[in-house]
Every structure is written in structure tokens, then in C-alpha cells.
Amino acid sequence: MAHYSIAAVYDRLYQHYGAQQWWPADSAFEVIVGAVLTQNTAWVNVERAIDNLKHAKALDARIILQTPIKRLAQWLKPSGYFNIKAKRLKHVCRWYVSHGAYATLRQWETGKLRESLLAVHGIGKETADAILLYAFDRPVFVIDAYTRRLLRRLGSIHGDESYNDLQRSIERGLARRRDKSRLFNEYHALIVRHAKHSCAAKPRCETCVLQRGCAKK
DNA sequence: GTCCAGGGTTCGT
């Protein structure tokens, strides 16, 4: 079977789908909120929850911290797991405010920022890396189930690597590219975009973007 | 009715 390099897969995806313009948010803080709310949840439902926060003028770390957990959970209801996510949002906001918000955090070194995020209850590696990349513009590759599945089927990776190993492997595969933040930003967004692509024809949808003649978007 | 979505924690083995 043919093996595609990590870089080649990106080129094909970009060629097929074009720039994805992620993350859909008006501010860095909104990215952070969205990153927590989208955990194992369809984005359309996250948008509803964020709209609730906006309509209540509560898309603000200090306001969320002052909001009773019960009311916060009601606003988050459309995004699912609302009781858990209400607590997680509070934890993230406490972290955000206590460290001086974006103005201070944006000056932190990436490794320190990542460790700090991972110490927040409710933020795992994927969410932390999504925040680093999409809220803080750091060159960190986000590993999710789609990434693993796609690159395994294309023979670009073995597939059973740990999160950190796979991340290093992919970042190494793109080491010669420049503008890493923009590249990783688009790559992850393209993988998510491609996961939604269903192609009835063979070969299967995970590989058809690499074939000529598939015009489906 | 079933499956799954832009995961993480907790608790068994």
C-alpha cells in the first residue's frame, strides 16, 4: 500500500478543501471557552451554548466566576455534559484571571503555558494544545482521534503511538516547513473538515481526498 | 431507535 508523508497529506487536504480560517471566535477567551465546551461535542451545539453566554453578556472570565454554577449550567445546556462543563469553565476562568488574563499569559513561554494549562482540572492534552494553537498562536500540533485515524490509514504513522510521541512525530514530519503556527492551525482544521466529508465512492472517504477525480466537498 | 460529535476524569485490572 502507498505511504503518504505527513507533509504530502497536508498538501492534498489543502489543495482539496482550501484554507479553513480557524478558530471561529471573536477573541482568545472565546477560543478557550469553545475548546472546553467542544469536548466530545458537535460544534453546532457549542455555538448555541456560546450564544447563550453572549446573550447573557456573560462571555467574560470574571462574570463566569461570579455566576452561580446552576445558572451557568443552564446556559451550557445545549453543549451537553453541562454540569461537568460548568465546573470546568469555572476552573479555566480561575486560572485565566489569576494569571493576569491574556495580556500576561501571552508572554509566557510555550512549555510553561502548556504545563500550567494541564494542571487545570478538566483540561487534558488535546484541549490544552487546542488552546495553545488557536488562542495563543503557538506552533503546537493538536492530536485528536481523527488525526490518528486518517494518518494511520494513509500509512503516515504507525497509529499506536502515545499522544506525545505522535505529536513529536508529526511536528518532525513538518520540520522543514515555515510558518508553523499557521500550518498546524490549517492542518488540524483540515483534518476535522475532512472527517465530515462523506464520499460514497471507493476508495473510502479517509483516502479519497488524495485521489484525482473526487470533486465532492 | 441507534450512533456519534472539534475529551477528560475516575476507577478498576
Next chain:
DNA sequence: ACGAACCATGGA
């Protein structure tokens, strides 16, 4: 170190 149950809504 790895697996499974748990969290919960809404669209396909």
C-alpha cells in the same frame, strides 16, 4: 500502563 464507565444534548 491500559480499558471502561460516566458525563448529556442534538442532529443524522
